[in-house]
Amino acid sequence: MADPNRTHQATPKRVREFRKRGDIALSRELVSAGALIGAVAALLACSSTALSAIMNFTRDAAFAADGRDNSWLASSAVRTFITAAAPALVGASVVAIVTICIQLGWPPALKGIKLDLARLSPLTNLRSAFGLGAAAKRTGTTLAKLVVISAIVALTLKAGIIPNAIEAGELGQVAWSVTKRALLVVVGAIALVAVIDYWLARRRMKTQMMMSADELKREHKESEGDPMVKSRRRQRAREMAKRRIAVTVPTADVVVVNPTHYAVALRYDESTDRAPIVVAKGVDEVAARIREIARKHGVPVMSRPPLARALHKHVKEGRPVPSNLFRAVAEVLAYVYRLRGGKR
Numbered sequence: 572m573a574d575p576n577r578t579h580q581a582t583p584k585r586v587r588e589f590r591k592r593g594d595i596a597l598s599r600e601l602v603s604a605g606a607l608i609g610a611v612a613a614l615l616a617c618s619s620t621a622l623s624a625i626m627n628f629t630r631d632a633a634f635a636a637d638g639r640d641n642s643w644l645a646s647s648a649v650r651t652f653i654t655a656a657a658p659a660l661v662g663a664s665v666v667a668i669v670t671i672c673i674q675l676g677w678p679p680a681l682k683g684i685k686l687d688l689a690r691l692s693p694l695t696n697l698r699s700a701f702g703l704g705a706a707a708k709r710t711g712t713t714l715a716k717l718v719v720i721s722a723i724v725a726l727t728l729k730a731g732i733i734p735n736a737i738e739a740g741e742l743g744q745v746a747w748s749v750t751k752r753a754l755l756v757v758v759g760a761i762a763l764v765a766v767i768d769y770w771l772a773r774r775r776m777k778t779q780m781m782m783s784a785d786e787l788k789r790e791h792k793e794s795e796g797d798p799m800v801k802s803r804r805r806q807r808a809r810e811m812a813k814r815r816i817a818v819t820v821p822t823a824d825v826v827v828v829n830p831t832h833y834a835v836a837l838r839y840d841e842s843t844d845r846a847p848i849v850v851a852k853g854v855d856e857v858a859a860r861i862r863e864i865a866r867k868h869g870v871p872v873m874s875r876p877p878l879a880r881a882l883h884k885h886v887k888e889g890r891p892v893p894s895n896l897f898r899a900v901a902e903v904l905a906y907v908y909r910l911r912g913g914k915r
Contacts, residue, residue: 579787581780589780590676596773597674604758604765605670606663611758613662615751621655674769719760812857819850819888820861821868825907827882830874834858835882836865837892839904846891847900852883871907878903 581589589595614621628651782790816836820826823836836851838844853861865872878899886892892900 576783577781577786579782579784581777581782582787582790584790585780585782589776594776594779595675596769596776597671598765598769598772600768601674601765602667602670604762606667607761608758609662609664609666610659611662611754612666613658615754617658618751621658624651624654627651719764809856812853813860815888816851816853816857816861817864820864820870823850823865823870825903826861826865826870826872827875827879827903828858828862828872829876829879832858833876833879833883834861834872835879835886836861836870837882837900837904844891846897847904848891849882849886849888852886852888854883871910873903873906875899875903 628647820836823838826834826836828834832854834851834853834857835849837847838850839847851861862872864870878896881896882892882900885896
């Protein structure tokens with residue numbers, strides 16, 4: 572019975588967890604139907620070869636009834652069986668494997684087909700076999716299948732062509748035709764039952780994977796992090812940035828701004844720096860704090876939106892300006908030096 576508290580659809584993470592531990596919608600009816608379809612298809616495709624082998628063996632066996640050495644008959648029977656049955660066995664195996672692989676998906680949930688060691692216990696198997704509930708369910712399912720298949724075969728054979736065939740002397744040909752028709756109809760019915768069973772299995776699994784509000788909230792915290800913790804981390808980062816820029820911005824020669832969103836403080840000392848250095852940078856609140864400290868300590872603030880954005884995006888604090896920005900930075904520094912009368 573579904574948990575009434577689980578009203579939310581499963582998240583991709585929960586689906587992956589179910590697949591990882593092998594909880595998938597795996598329909599045995601679909602595998603059985605696939606095997607039957609493969610066997611019937613192979614049998615019909617190779618029917619002429621199989622019938623020819625059987626007829627040849629029957630003829631040889633009839634001629635061998637004279638009592639002479641018949642030691643070859645056993646090996647001939649094996650060859651005939653292999654010729655007649657091998658295509659059906661191969662077809663059933665291939666289609667069954669393909670059906671299993673389709674249900675396992677990609678990457679394959681191999682645990683979905685891994686044998687449970689408890690199921691290998693004879694005691695467990697006996698309990699399962701003779702348990703009233705399980706036995707009743709299996710018996711009911713089997714009887715329902717037999718009734719459906721028998722009804723389909725009866726309706727197929729009720730075509731009224733067998734008596735005419737007897738009169739025409741074509742019983743063998745018509746019997747094979749009716750058999751093929753019955754096989755196809757039965758396979759179609761079983762395939763329909765298998766598809767319905769697979770749909771029900773997927774529906775049960777979907778219901779089983781549904782989540783409650785608490786589970787959804789807990790998963791969100793595990794995946795994205797606790798919002799309160801993330802908020803505290805951001806607050807600590809802002810405080811550390813404010814303390815850092817309070818020390819580094821006064822050492823700058825100029826602050827380049829966006830003018831409101833970005834601020835980058837630059838320093839260039841010919842005696843120690845091979846290139847201008849970004850000593851501080853920030854956006855929004857931090858940028859406003861950089862501008863405030865710069866004005867307080869007499870550091871020029873210049874509006875150069877493209878340069879400010881480029882420096883903020885491509886240069887880390889404490890790193891030199893890249894060569895492609897040398898010219899723009901040099902023009903700013905030259906302007907600042909002129910304002911100071913050539914003094915740094």
